[in-house]
Amino acid sequence: MKENGTELLRVEGLKQHFRSGSKMIRAVDDISFSIYHGETFGLVGESGCGKSTTGRTIIQLYQATRGRIYFNGEDLSKLRGKQRWRKFRRDVQMIYQDPYASLNPRNKIKEIIAEGIDVHGLAKNAKDRELQVAGLLETVGLNPEHAGRYPHELSGGQRQRIGIARALAVQPKFIICDEPISALDVSIQAQIVNLLKRLQQEKQLTYLFIAHDLSMVKYISHRIAVMYRGKIVELGLAKELYRYPLHPYTESLLSSIPYPDPDYERQRTRLHFQPQIQSEASQLLEVVPGHYVYCNPSEIALYQAKYERMASTSGSQPEPSLVY
Numbered sequence: 001m002k003e004n005g006t007e008l009l010r011v012e013g014l015k016q017h018f019r020s021g022s023k024m025i026r027a028v029d030d031i032s033f034s035i036y037h038g039e040t041f042g043l044v045g046e047s048g049c050g051k052s053t054t055g056r057t058i059i060q061l062y063q064a065t066r067g068r069i070y071f072n073g074e075d076l077s078k079l080r081g082k083q084r085w086r087k088f089r090r091d092v093q094m095i096y097q098d099p100y101a102s103l104n105p106r107n108k109i110k111e112i113i114a115e116g117i118d119v120h121g122l123a124k125n126a127k128d129r130e131l132q133v134a135g136l137l138e139t140v141g142l143n144p145e146h147a148g149r150y151p152h153e154l155s156g157g158q159r160q161r162i163g164i165a166r167a168l169a170v171q172p173k174f175i176i177c178d179e180p181i182s183a184l185d186v187s188i189q190a191q192i193v194n195l196l197k198r199l200q201q202e203k204q205l206t207y208l209f210i211a212h213d214l215s216m217v218k219y220i221s222h223r224i225a226v227m228y229r230g231k232i233v234e235l236g237l238a239k240e241l242y243r244y245p246l247h248p249y250t251e252s253l254l255s256s257i258p259y260p261d262p263d264y265e266r267q268r269t270r271l272h273f274q275p276q277i278q279s280e281a282s283q284l285l286e287v288v289p290g291h292y293v294y295c296n297p298s299e300i301a302l303y304q305a306k307y308e309r310m311a312s313t314s315g316s317q318p319e320p321s322l323v324y
Contacts, residue, residue, distance in 0.1 A: 005036035007073075008174060008206050009058070014067035016050070016057050027053040029230035030067070032284065035174075040200065040207040042221030042238065044214055044253070050230040051210045052097075055176040058208070059094050071174070090120050093167035097179040099159035103151040109162055110147035113137070116170040136165040141195060157188035164195065168203070176208045181216065189213075193220050215257055218242050226250045229275075232284055236291035244310045246293045246303050249273045 016028035028050040035041040043051045056062050058069055060076065069076045071088060079085060093116075096102035103112055110133045114123075123129035134144035140161040151159055160180060167175055177196065181189040197220060199205060211217050217224055218238050225235040226249065234247040245251045252273035281296040287303040295303060 005039065007034050008037045008039075008071070009035040009208075010068075010070040011054075011058065012068040012070070014054065014057065014069065015065045016053050016062060017065045026230045028057065031227075031230075031232045033225055033232065033235065035206060035208060037206055038200070038204055039223065040209050040221045042217040042224040043208060043210045043227060044212060044217045044224060045227035046212060046253075049227040051227050052178050054227075055094070055178050055208060055210050059092055059176055060088075086120070090116075090170045091173045092176070093170065093172040093174075094176045094178060095160075095163050095167050095180045098183055099156055099163050099180075100151060102163055103159060105151050107150075108147065109137075109149050109151070109154075112151070112162060113147075113165050113169055116166065120170055122170065132169070136169055139168065139199070140165045141191075155188075156184050157191060160184060160188075160192055161195070164192075164199070168199070171203075172205070174206045174208070176210070178210050179212070182211065182213070189216065196220065214242075214253055226253065231294055232292075233294040234292065235284065240291055243314060244291070244307055246287060246291070246306055247295075 011034070012032050014028055014031050015026070018025045018027055031050075031054065033041070043054060045051050053062065057064050064077075071092065074084075076088070079088065110130070113133050113136055114129055117123050117129060117132055123132060130147075133147055137144055137146055142158060142161055142165075146154070146158070146162075151162070154162065163180070180196075181192050184192065193216060196207065196209075200207065207220075209217060209220055221238045223236065224238050224241050225232045226241070226247065227233070228249045234241060234245070234250045241250065242254065245254050248271075252271045255269075255271040282294055283296075284292045284294050285297065285300060287293050287295075287300055288307050291307070293299075293303050
């Protein structure tokens with residue numbers, strides 16, 4: 001996905017701070033990025049880095065402390081009127097991490113999926129509503145008979161498919177996938193990711209895919225941003241970032257991915273990131289075209305030299321990858 005595509009979402013200088021007693025927690029600390037139509041933008045980092053808070057602030061579950069969020073060219077802080085907010089909430093949906101906690105255990109599956117259809121008046125009558133629910137169940141790989149069941153009667157993978165069907169019910173343009181596979185078995189993770197990829201192609205969807213599993217993020221994403229302590233420390237094309245990780249934190253994350261080669265695994269060294277105090281001049285800067293690193297301007301030449309060294313020896317190391 002090239003950066004000259006049509007922009008759907010733009011985040012500018014986003015800050016999300018929370019107060020805990022006398023302490024201020026900077027969950028998201030001045031980040032900026034854009035997501036383009038039809039793209040999957042991966043947001044990755046360890047637990048507590050601010051990636052889920054970013055997604056929830058975009059969908060307006062949290063009010064931003066500072067910064068701007070633009071969707072389809074509109075500044076959400078200036079969005080006024082019930083109808084305009086109604087349209088935004090239809091266009092932007094979220095798939096949650098826990099496929100059980102996000103579903104009302106008292107409602108049958110058909111009521112869970114049809115909730116958005118009812119709110120937005122998308123069914124002509126009861127029969128049309130029933131047909132839409134059945135069609136959505138088939139779209140996510142389930143049977144229409146599942147409509148009469150309750151969430152506790154389904155497996156974790158099936159419940160996550162229900163969460164996807166619920167998000168699709170209102171025909172959104174943009175879906176925030178907040179660690180949608182982290183609570184699932186590995187084999188089920190691959191099925192859900194492949195389902196999301198297929199739906200994106202069929203329905204021209206755009207995703208913000210939040211996760212900590214780097215190999216899975218690479219598999220589904222066009223571009224990836226790496227977060228650390230509330231900041232984006234590196235951003236680039238998925239293949240580029242995996243092949244030429246420039247920021248030390250990105251290198252440490254990639255070094256934790258196992259390779260399907262026992263001999264190589266026995267020999268290689270894991271990298272441990274040592275945090276350093278950043279200067280006030282540090283910011284996300286373009287080191288090579290389309291590849292950004294959080295650094296100060298005086299460090300750009302060092303990162304460019306590092307990139308050239310990596311590029312010259314790119315065939316000598318195996319690339320972390322998984323095939324599903």
